Amino acid sequence: MPVTLRYPFTELEAPPEYRGLPHIDPKLCIGCGACVNACPPDAILRIDDYDRGTRKIVLDIGRCIRCARCEEVCPTGAIRLTNLFEAASPDRRDHIEVVELRLVRCKVCGNYTDFTERQVKKALQILPKEILEEEALEEKVFICRNCRRKGTVDATINATKEVVL
Amino acid sequence: MSAKPKLRSVWVFHLNTGACNGCDIEILDILTPFYDAERLGVKLVGSPRHAHAMLVTGPLTRQCYHGAKKAIKAMPPKPRIIVVIGTCACSGGIFYNGYPIYRRPESGREGCEYPRRGGIIELIEDLRDEGEYVGPVIYIPGCPPRPEEILYGIAQLLGLVEKKLEGEHYTEEVGFELPEAPINERIRLTLREKLRHVVGYFDRDKILEDFMELVKKAEESEKPKEELKKLIDEYNAKIRDVRISFCMRLLENEYWRVRDALSAGKEFVYWV
Amino acid sequence: MKYLEELKAKFGERIEEIKQLAHNQWLITVDKDILHEVVVYFLKHPEWKETQLSTMVGTDERPLRGKFSVTYWLSVNGNSDDVYIGIKAYLPADDPRFKSVTPLHKGANWYEREVQDLLGIIPEGHPDPRKLVLPDDWPSCVYPLRKDFHYSDSPQGEKYYPYREPPQGTTVHPIGPYHVALDEPAHFRLYVKGEEIIDCDYRGFYSHRGIEKISESRLTYDQICFIAERICGICGFTHSTAYCQAVEAAGEIEVPERALYIRTIMLELERLHSHLLWIGVACHLTGFDTGFMHAWRLREHVMWLCERLTGNRKTYGINLVGGVRRDFLDYRKEMIEDVLKKLKSEFGKLVDDLTSTKTFIKRCEGVGVLPYKLAHEWSVDGPLGRGSGRDFDVRRDHPYAAYGDLDFKVPVYKEGDVLARALVRIEETWESIWIIEQALDQLPGGDILAEYKEIPPYREAIGTTEAPRGENVHYVMTGPGNTVYRYRARAATYNNLPAVPDMLRGYTIADAPLIIASIDPCYSCTERVQIVDIESGKVRILKEEEFNKLSIKASRRV
Numbered sequence: 001m002p003v004t005l006r007y008p009f010t011e012l013e014a015p016p017e018y019r020g021l022p023h024i025d026p027k028l029c030i031g032c033g034a035c036v037n038a039c040p041p042d043a044i045l046r047i048d049d050y051d052r053g054t055r056k057i058v059l060d061i062g063r064c065i066r067c068a069r070c071e072e073v074c075p076t077g078a079i080r081l082t083n084l085f086e087a088a089s090p091d092r093r094d095h096i097e098v099v100e101l102r103l104v105r106c107k108v109c110g111n112y113t114d115f116t117e118r119q120v121k122k123a124l125q126i127l128p129k130e131i132l133e134e135e136a137l138e139e140k141v142f143i144c145r146n147c148r149r150k151g152t153v154d155a156t157i158n159a160t161k162e163v164v165l
Numbered sequence: 166m167s168a169k170p171k172l173r174s175v176w177v178f179h180l181n182t183g184a185c186n187g188c189d190i191e192i193l194d195i196l197t198p199f200y201d202a203e204r205l206g207v208k209l210v211g212s213p214r215h216a217h218a219m220l221v222t223g224p225l226t227r228q229c230y231h232g233a234k235k236a237i238k239a240m241p242p243k244p245r246i247i248v249v250i251g252t253c254a255c256s257g258g259i260f261y262n263g264y265p266i267y268r269r270p271e272s273g274r275e276g277c278e279y280p281r282r283g284g285i286i287e288l289i290e291d292l293r294d295e296g297e298y299v300g301p302v303i304y305i306p307g308c309p310p311r312p313e314e315i316l317y318g319i320a321q322l323l324g325l326v327e328k329k330l331e332g333e334h335y336t337e338e339v340g341f342e343l344p345e346a347p348i349n350e351r352i353r354l355t356l357r358e359k360l361r362h363v364v365g366y367f368d369r370d371k372i373l374e375d376f377m378e379l380v381k382k383a384e385e386s387e388k389p390k391e392e393l394k395k396l397i398d399e400y401n402a403k404i405r406d407v408r409i410s411f412c413m414r415l416l417e418n419e420y421w422r423v424r425d426a427l428s429a430g431k432e433f434v435y436w437v
Numbered sequence: 438m439k440y441l442e443e444l445k446a447k448f449g450e451r452i453e454e455i456k457q458l459a460h461n462q463w464l465i466t467v468d469k470d471i472l473h474e475v476v477v478y479f480l481k482h483p484e485w486k487e488t489q490l491s492t493m494v495g496t497d498e499r500p501l502r503g504k505f506s507v508t509y510w511l512s513v514n515g516n517s518d519d520v521y522i523g524i525k526a527y528l529p530a531d532d533p534r535f536k537s538v539t540p541l542h543k544g545a546n547w548y549e550r551e552v553q554d555l556l557g558i559i560p561e562g563h564p565d566p567r568k569l570v571l572p573d574d575w576p577s578c579v580y581p582l583r584k585d586f587h588y589s590d591s592p593q594g595e596k597y598y599p600y601r602e603p604p605q606g607t608t609v610h611p612i613g614p615y616h617v618a619l620d621e622p623a624h625f626r627l628y629v630k631g632e633e634i635i636d637c638d639y640r641g642f643y644s645h646r647g648i649e650k651i652s653e654s655r656l657t658y659d660q661i662c663f664i665a666e667r668i669c670g671i672c673g674f675t676h677s678t679a680y681c682q683a684v685e686a687a688g689e690i691e692v693p694e695r696a697l698y699i700r701t702i703m704l705e706l707e708r709l710h711s712h713l714l715w716i717g718v719a720c721h722l723t724g725f726d727t728g729f730m731h732a733w734r735l736r737e738h739v740m741w742l743c744e745r746l747t748g749n750r751k752t753y754g755i756n757l758v759g760g761v762r763r764d765f766l767d768y769r770k771e772m773i774e775d776v777l778k779k780l781k782s783e784f785g786k787l788v789d790d791l792t793s794t795k796t797f798i799k800r801c802e803g804v805g806v807l808p809y810k811l812a813h814e815w816s817v818d819g820p821l822g823r824g825s826g827r828d829f830d831v832r833r834d835h836p837y838a839a840y841g842d843l844d845f846k847v848p849v850y851k852e853g854d855v856l857a858r859a860l861v862r863i864e865e866t867w868e869s870i871w872i873i874e875q876a877l878d879q880l881p882g883g884d885i886l887a888e889y890k891e892i893p894p895y896r897e898a899i900g901t902t903e904a905p906r907g908e909n910v911h912y913v914m915t916g917p918g919n920t921v922y923r924y925r926a927r928a929a930t931y932n933n934l935p936a937v938p939d940m941l942r943g944y945t946i947a948d949a950p951l952i953i954a955s956i957d958p959c960y961s962c963t964e965r966v967q968i969v970d971i972e973s974g975k976v977r978i979l980k981e982e983e984f985n986k987l988s989i990k991a992s993r994r995v
Contacts, residue, residue: 019748026335041259088318187670197733227572232614263647
């Protein structure tokens with residue numbers, strides 16, 4: 001009884017459970033970089049450009065070992081391992097997927113911060129509205145780390161001064 | 166590969182540059198009944214001198230480097246095709262910057278370049294620098310690639326199929342979606358993390374989605390708790406899977422615990 | 438453990454500390470001058486028949502206490518309970534030397550050479566202190582596993598390897614590193630007189646990928662599971678399980694029962710595919726290619742099953758510290774049952790075909806005999822040991838995962854020939870099917886992944902599993918900041934390969950490939966850090982290309 005499959009002369013689909021080629025859904029990705037930290041072979045990169053104000057999440061299928069750790073840690077379900085497997089290509093650039101996101105510009109100093117606009121939106125979605133005032137939040141989240149630290153220090157100094165006076 | 170070489174029967178030699186054996190066994194596997202690469206004219210030969218193509222696996226260790234170089238030089242001057250099989254050979258894989266792995270000095274050992282460097286390309290570039298001809302290179306990533314994946318790569322080399330993948334570059338212009346779940350996002354994330362410990366990352370999203378739908382229906386009724394219980398009973402009777410039923414019950418308990426605490430304004434741990 | 442009293446009585450003051458690491462692991466710290474005595478005392482203990490040297494770990498503990506340390510880990514079998522003993526000695530940082538155990542116990546040879554290569558700890562009195570692990574062009578006096586070495590540095594040195602001087606009147610005949618009969622790179626250097634091989638030198642470690650150093654520096658606990666799985670592409674899951682067990686033992690993480698059962702089922706499925714692969718290769722080498730194709734056709738069903746259960750055909754990637762990542766829903770359980778049913782009917786047929794093929798039997802019977810005494814001396818494990826009458830199986834003697842709850846036989850044959858090894862593997866295949874069936878029936882409910890907080894730093898433990906080829910031992914010393922401080926993996930083939938020369942002696946060259954294959958060697962496993970040395974002279978090894986041809990011819994004669 002012949003058992004040989006007709007592939008590659010026919011189409012063939014891998015089972016739904018198969019951990020195939022990873023793909024980032026650019027509409028869902030917030031650029032938090034959780035996948036970058038989880039990836040064992042450093043197949044996903046996070047490249048921040050503070051001059052242009054962009055963050056690139058770069059995925060290289062040619063480095064990916066298909067462990068699906070990225071899928072496991074992704075908070076928005078943006079990165080997924082599809083059940084596609086036909087990745088053969090003569091050009092390594094075909095294996096690259098780049099998602100370029102805008103960084104937040106600090107309201108105080110005008111420099112770019114180290115988080116994306118989408119991250120802020122996601123964070124605002126999670127934060128409990130009952131506990132925190134939304135307007136106060138809107139003020140605070142768009143400030144970079146340095147300015148925030150400075151703000152806190154200034155506030156503390158002022159407060160101490162008041163106490164002293 | 167603009168000028169495609171006219172190829173019918175490719176004779177291949179298998180070159181292991183320190184691979185874990187996974188890809189090597191898959192290469193053997195394409196010769197067995199289900200895949201049978203020999204129907205495409207592929208033949209595994211015993212010496213690089215007889216080979217049109219080199220099937221390369223492994224991350225290219227320094228100890229293998231010299232032997233691999235000699236083996237490629239021993240191939241007939243043309244076509245010298247390199248078929249790169251597996252993630253390690255494509256880019257060094259998980260081992261890419263370990264101390265025994267060969268990398269060209271200009272490739273560096275740590276960096277943010279992309280496409281990621283490493284693997285057999287380091288050797289091919291060295292050879293090209295020396296003035297040796299090396300023919301077209303085809304990359305078949307995977308860890309290990311499925312036998313079908315290797316067949317697909319070889320079929321592409323023979324001109325039987327076209328490549329399907331292209332590099333992608335997205336910017337903010339694609340638009341942003343922040344999906345609103347029917348339940349509070351913090352509760353959803355808490356339940357999602359809980360499910361990871363119960364059924365694992367793979368099945369959790371489907372189960373959670375079904376659960377949220379039931380919650381949505383239940384919240385519309387007057388007695389949500391009783392309604393949810395009833396809905397889940399119905400769901401479980403339909404799905405007939407012990408594990409999914411178990412998860413649904415667990416989710417129900419967790420959901421009310423977290424929600425009651427939330428509405429009472431109590432502090433509690435969200436993330437498990 | 439009553440034997441500890443005995444030990445104290447014998448060595449008294451010079452035993453510095455005895456502490457229990459996990460329920461079955463003891464660590465004995467001794468003075469460095471008596472280290473070899475204590476190791477040999479346990480190895481030759483009259484009441485522990487199957488005791489063997491499981492692994493040896495050298496650690497750069499200078500950042501912690503200003504000293505190096507070496508630990509010999511022994512797995513104690515025979516008339517005792519489930520016990521592993523580690524014998525540790527600290528060595529001064531400025532002069533790290535210890536007395537070699539190799540002159541007293543052959544099995545310690547590579548362990549000590551490796552420690553010398555990677556850490557610069559010198560085993561005094563070692564009979565063959567050549568380079569073992571590092572590349573030929575690695576500079577001397579650079580020790581990559583020391584903590585002051587950065588993991589991605591790769592200094593260049595002069596390319597040199599001290600091959601042995603050829604014996605008088607012989608010619609050197611090199612084979613490899615790339616050779617038709619070698620699936621993985623390795624270099625043999627034969628010293629021949631005419632057609633006859635007088636001696637043989639060996640250089641391996643072409644697959645040394647620095648896994649331990651990468652694990653200690655670049656990766657976190659969870660990420661190491663995936664690199665551990667890539668130690669070997671055939672038996673990777675046993676490696677990642679052993680690693681997880683080591684961390685779980687060190688961090689006192691309680692793994693949910695369901696996860697243990699899922700691990701057991703996957704381990705046995707892995708054994709099924711590995712044994713079918715081996716049967717195929719054995720058929721091929723005896724010129725019975727029909728058997729090869731049938732065995733691999735059957736194996737494919739197991740591969741497809743694994744793909745659907747875990748998401749990949751090999752490197753399953755479902756282990757994490759504390760449990761597993763994918764659950765068996767009901768439909769997946771049914772798939773396993775279907776495949777097992779298929780296997781049961783077709784594997785029986787395959788075995789019938791095999792055992793009724795005269796050529797196969799004649800080629801295997803009485804060939805490559807490894808008598809019990811030698812098997813014990815070399816500490817061989819797995820089906821090779823069991824084919825030679827060593828009644829030892831990690832699954833039964835040191836139960837891990839869910840094996841403690843399951844009922845299975847450990848097939849042991851006394852003949853010690855290739856046929857015995859084949860029969861052991863065939864019977865183990867049946868046992869695997871039986872184990873999976875039981876585990877499926879008993880599969881408990883509950884979580885599949887444990888919740889744990891921090892893993893406390895600087896705790897040590899080992900994890901062992903029975904791979905399809907024998908005992909896998911992983912040692913872990915936990916470290917700060919979600920990383921391991923020291924990781925050491927030992928694969929089964931490491932203990933098995935040195936016994937090959939003894940098996941070859943006295944047989945025809947045509948039998949050699951089959952004999953070598955009969956231990957199911959796996960270089961990448963062994964070489965993750967370790968390799969074989971088929972030295973010990975007087976071995977007849979021919980060009981493997983000719984082996985294969987002769988091998989198939991011999992079948993025609995039968």
